[in-house]
Amino acid sequence: MSHLQGKRILLTRTKEQNKNTAQQLKAIGAIPVYLPCIQIDYLKENIQQALKKIQADNPSNTDIIFSSSNGVKAVATCVHHLKKSLQGFRIIAVGHKTAQTLAEHGCTPAFIPEEASQKGLIAAYQQQNLPQQVYFFRAEEGSDDLLRALKQQGVDTLLIPSYRASCPNDDATPIINQLRNKAIDAVLLGSAKTAAFYVQRIANLNLANTPVIAVMSPQVEKAADKLGLKVQIIANKPSFRAMLQGLNDYFATQDKG
Structure with missing residues (x-):
């Protein structure tokens, strides 16, 4: 260059x-x-409420989805050890940067869609066993394509607005x-x-x-x-x-x- x-x-x-x-x-x-x-502001109250629900759920039929590195970092600020808190759950990363951030916290994604987007994840799920429910940690504003696609297939979905982008x-x-x-x-x-x-x-x-x-x-x-x-x-x-x-x-x- x-x-x-x-x-x-x-x-x-x-x-x-x-x-x-x-x-x-x-x-x-x-x-x-x-x-x-x-400027990224973490919405900790939303995250903490979701984490309480997650701990009461069955890991074998529940996916945890992170659409960005910011989402991973936001959740990590609310727990002592992210890996332990999500132990047993299938974790999905949208994009390799998100996967890298998860790895820094000891978490290994079950799979990463070929295209780093919600549409890419929808396509990837067609090759996977669908879970019964999904927790989706993402920005306060964003696309709902994934949620709609999963709901249409009978998956119980929960969106957790985890961080907010504001102007410095x-x-x-x-x-x-x-x-x-x-x-x-x-x-x-x-x-x-x-x-x-x-x-x-x-x-x-x-x-x-x-x-x-x-x-x-x-x-x-x-x-x-x-x-x-x-x-x-x-x-x-x-x-x-x-x-x-x-x-x-x-x-x-x-x-x-």
């Missing part, structure tokens, strides 16, 4: 997530610039000034929510559109378009590495021109 050498790239995930992406950027000679546009309110003036001075080459937007909060934090659509905008997926592009953002790059798969590769290819074309 030599064409990202020296490029200043705005990172908009949570502070913790930005650190990981920044390491990838530094490794290829790019310069990370930080503007966290997502710290001063964004230094970043706004950099945008005004065209000192930022590109911005990475990993979700529709991040895109919305990015626009909210900059509070000026023309400035928000100043850098090259790269998004995680066509769904994020659609949401960004509704916000008035002009997306140049859509990752060919839902990962930040794919976003960076798309960004590299874009600048390669610009360099030739």
Whole structure:
């Protein structure tokens, strides 16, 4: 990714997530610039109520589904040992990053859908024995496709809103000034929510559109378009590495021109 050498790239995930992406950027000679546009708040009361119910259930016919790393981390804050608390239950991870976070807490997913999405999990369940009931830990807002699909097949489902994404309110003036001075080459937007909060934090659509905008997926592009953002790059798969590769290819074309 030599064409990202020296490029200043705005990172908009949570502070913790930005650190990981920044390491990838530094490794290829790019310069990370930080503007966290997502703040994660754990909904512990919801989680604790669900955990009480889980402890009274039969592990042999109950699945525990995590759709994101944030969901795993949220539940882990409410127990002493996540592995012990979920012992015997079939655990499902939507995506390898979620599976990795589970592994960090000693939990091994029974399976991971090929496509890291609810639709991917619906497809994967067609190859598995369906449980009698499911606990689904996810964000407060999200798709209900999985719940509907399982209910249609007679599975008792319980959605547990485990965390909430909100917009940080710290001063964004230094970043706004950099945008005004065209000192930022590109911005990475990993979700529709991040895109919305990015626009909210900059509070000026023309400035928000100043850098090259790269998004995680066509769904994020659609949401960004509704916000008035002009997306140049859509990752060919839902990962930040794919976003960076798309960004590299874009600048390669610009360099030739």
